């Protein structure tokens with residue numbers, strides 16, 4: 001009996017600045033402005049547009065600490081609206097299911113998709129198609145990282161976020177060590193030290 005070993009190809013689709021992107025859908029006025037969304041009771045900053053990131057506003061930062069920058073730069077501030085985000089999340093996930101019905105919803109704005117059925121040479125193109133479709137059908141911009149494992153697709157996704165195409169595939173790259181060496185794990189997960197430790201355990205890094 002012959003045994004064909006196929007490479008696993010996993011895509012991590014992650015919505016860009018998800019809560020901010022949701023607010024922007026209904027507020028065309030704020031599309032090119034710095035925007036932040038606050039946690040319950042307006043305590044902390046939990047979503048930032050790229051413009052807000054560029055101002056140095058940190059993820060998870062208490063609102064009062066960032067208030068000076070916010071006022072000075074006329075940053076648009078929103079309280080969180082979880083029923084809106086939940087609804088848009090379901091729409092994004094439903095769209096993803098058109099490409100593979102067995103998606104793994106990882107968080108409100110992230111899902112893993114198995115693309116193993118596609119040839120290596122096509123996954124990047126499929127990634128771009130997924131991104132275009134989600135944007136067209138839901139209005140939400142995403143980044144897509146494709147690789148052999150979940151951890152690597154998370155890293156590919158981190159690289160994709162910085163690219164205009166929004167898609168990065170590490171499939172077929174023989175030696176990814178030089179790529180990994182340039183990446184700071186704290187950056188990839190965009191979180192503080194404690195959380196990074198937690199993820200390092202969780203992802204077996």
Ligand SMILES: [Mg+2]
Pocket residue numbers: 014015016017018109
């Ligand atoms: Mg996201």
